[in-house]
Amino acid sequence: MAKLKKAKCAADLRARILRQELAPGCDLDEVRLAAEYGISRTPLREVFHRLAAEGFMRIEENRGAKVASMDLPVLRVFFQTAPLVYSSIARQAAENRTGIQLARLKETQLAFAKATRTGDAAQSGLLNHAFHEQIGEMAQNPYLFAALMRMLIDHTRLGQTFFAPQSPEDEARVKKAIEQHDAMISAIEGQEPSLAIDLTLQHWELSRDQLEKFVRPDPLPIDVISMKDRPRAI
Amino acid sequence: MAKLKKAKCAADLRARILRQELAPGCDLDEVRLAAEYGISRTPLREVFHRLAAEGFMRIEENRGAKVASMDLPVLRVFFQTAPLVYSSIARQAAENRTGIQLARLKETQLAFAKATRTGDAAQSGLLNHAFHEQIGEMAQNPYLFAALMRMLIDHTRLGQTFFAPQSPEDEARVKKAIEQHDAMISAIEGQEPSLAIDLTLQHWELSRDQLEKFVRPDPLPIDVISMKDRPRAI
DNA sequence: TTGACTCGCTTTGTATACATTTATTATACA
DNA sequence: TGTATAATAAATGTATACAAAGCGAGTCAA
Incomplete structure (x- = not known):
């Protein structure tokens, strides 16, 4: 105990x-x-x-x-490195996955889809994390797995809002993410490495477009700043 | 204290x-x-x-x-993954290195060359490790750095014998490794990513050829096995 | 008012004692 | 003789007590 x-x-x-x-x-x-x-x-x-x-x-x-902090310089590297690591992992997962791992992945995906439906954003984020971690385990590559785990820490933290849709467009994105997961499972099950890579990159692009809004928020319009500061300007 | x-x-x-x-x-x-x-x-x-x-x-x-053990299945993955991680790190090191890091790298290289000359194989291995770890730091990529560190653990352990040359050919290999380090330093200093990648891959190939002798020892000649087992065969 | 200092409190770091689990040996029994 | 089991020894895991370092409020002098 x-x-x-x-x-x-x-x-x-x-x-x-x-x-x-x-x-x-x-x-x-x-x-x-x-x-x-x-x-x-x-x-x-x-x-x-x-x-x-x-x-x-x-x-x-x-x-x-x-x-652990999430400073902007590192986040730039995050966006640069994610496609490489995620796609390498996806390929090797498709090559090396075992049947047991596949079954577990499907379970996680079911739980994940359910969490999104019930609107539990935090739980959705964690189950999405678990989903990608399990794909990492399938790759059986301890070296890239270490990189993946670190990427997922930042990815999951950044993506907290992803599963709390604010608009119909957001909801569509979540729905699409779930479909992409299903497609990835099929590619891994069918042991089709190059398809797994393609799907992973598409999945990444969906996520990236959403994430970048938070990482690089549009700078305040220049006139707003100048208006606000003008009174106190020298 | x-x-x-x-x-x-x-x-x-x-x-x-x-x-x-x-x-x-x-x-x-x-x-x-x-x-x-x-x-x-x-x-x-x-x-x-x-x-x-x-x-x-x-x-x-x-x-x-x-x-940590070094099982053969993982070692296969090691050989498969090393070029990807090492060359990615090399490219980013060439792009992002600072002057201070470069100076430190040169110091390590000097100490490394000296250790090989004095025939201190263990120290050579550790300084070679430090050299590649420092290049990893230059890349400023915490994600790939995690992968690199894990690769270097196995690489350094496997390569223990590399710096204890048994023949003139072995000595030539060590000499060549030092020259490759120098060339890599130049490429990083000159901020030439693609050159850094090329040199890194050459360096990897030199190391790999040597390492594979220990990982995949030639299987026993088939007739030796059959001769030995024949008496006990059914 | 400001700056440096002291004192005391809070938090972190370490050692040690104790509980719990595993490994080993001895012994009994088939 | 071999195996199972009990007793014992060794180790790992945890809690607690104490030491040391950091932090802040208050004091005093410039």
Whole structure:
């Protein structure tokens, strides 16, 4: 039981970070969290060190653990690197997937589609994360998997709003994402690497178009700024 | 001082694993190592969890930490993935390197060349590792960097013998590797991404040819097997 | 008012003692 | 002799107590 607590704590912290319930940069109180999870500081700190190495947080000497930040320079790299990593993973997943993994992926996809239908945006984000992580496992490539996991941390955090559609267009996008997942499952099941790559890149483009709105918000119209600041201008 | 001990412990464990002084799969005694590094089990265990997440070791519930193994299936993936990761990193290093990083890289290369000259194979391996890790840092890509670090763990462990030349041909190979490093530095300094990629792939091929001898030893001649087993055959 | 300093509080880091689990050995029995 | 089981030893996991470092409020002097 005690062991389960530690694993559960790690999993829950990951989820809270991915949901941005623990915001990027916010710092984590050892005693508070230890109490919250019903464990002492010792095992919690072990979890911290592990999550730090996984890229969820960083630990600063004598000043505790903080949730990994998402600075803009890195986000640029994110958009640049995602197609390479995602498509490589997709190809190898189609080549190497096992039947059991495929069955699990289908289950996740069902749960994911259901979460979007019930409008649970946070849960949708986490299940979408799980979906892509499972494809990563199928690739059986520990090297690229490490890169993928780090990409997904930022991708899921950025995409929090994706599954909370505000308009009919947003809803259509979510629906399309689900269909793309289904197509990807088919390509992986049929062991068609190049098709899996194509579908993955299409899926990425859908996601990217949405994400970029948050990463590069249109700069405020120049006159608005100047109007606002004019009174205080020298 | 106490903090330095922990960092030093982590760095030393990494080095010992890379040198195969701690062999793949061997298990790590908490009390022994804690005594060895002059710290208690608590901080050592934190280091273990961190190194586990970095891919140096794995931790099994209630049965301690073991050095990460190098199984053949994964090694196949290693050979398949290395060109992609290494060349992507090289390109981005050429694009994004800073002057300070370049200076540090040159220092490492000097130390590396010196270690090969003095015949210190273990140190050569570690400095070669540091050289490629520094190129990874230059790329400023945390996602691919995670993949690179995992590749280098296996690459350095596999290549232990590379810098302990047994023949004039081996020595020529080491010499060539050093020259390739110099050429890579030039390409990165001159910010020539495509040249950096070419040189990196050449460097990889040199390394690969040598590594494959250890990974895929020639299978026993078929008649030797049949001769040996014939007496016991049905 | 500002800047530097001290004191005390809060938080982080480490060691140690204890609980729990696994591994090993000894012993009994078939 | 081989196997199963009990007893014991060794280790891993956790909690707690204590040490050390950081942080902030308040004080005092310039």
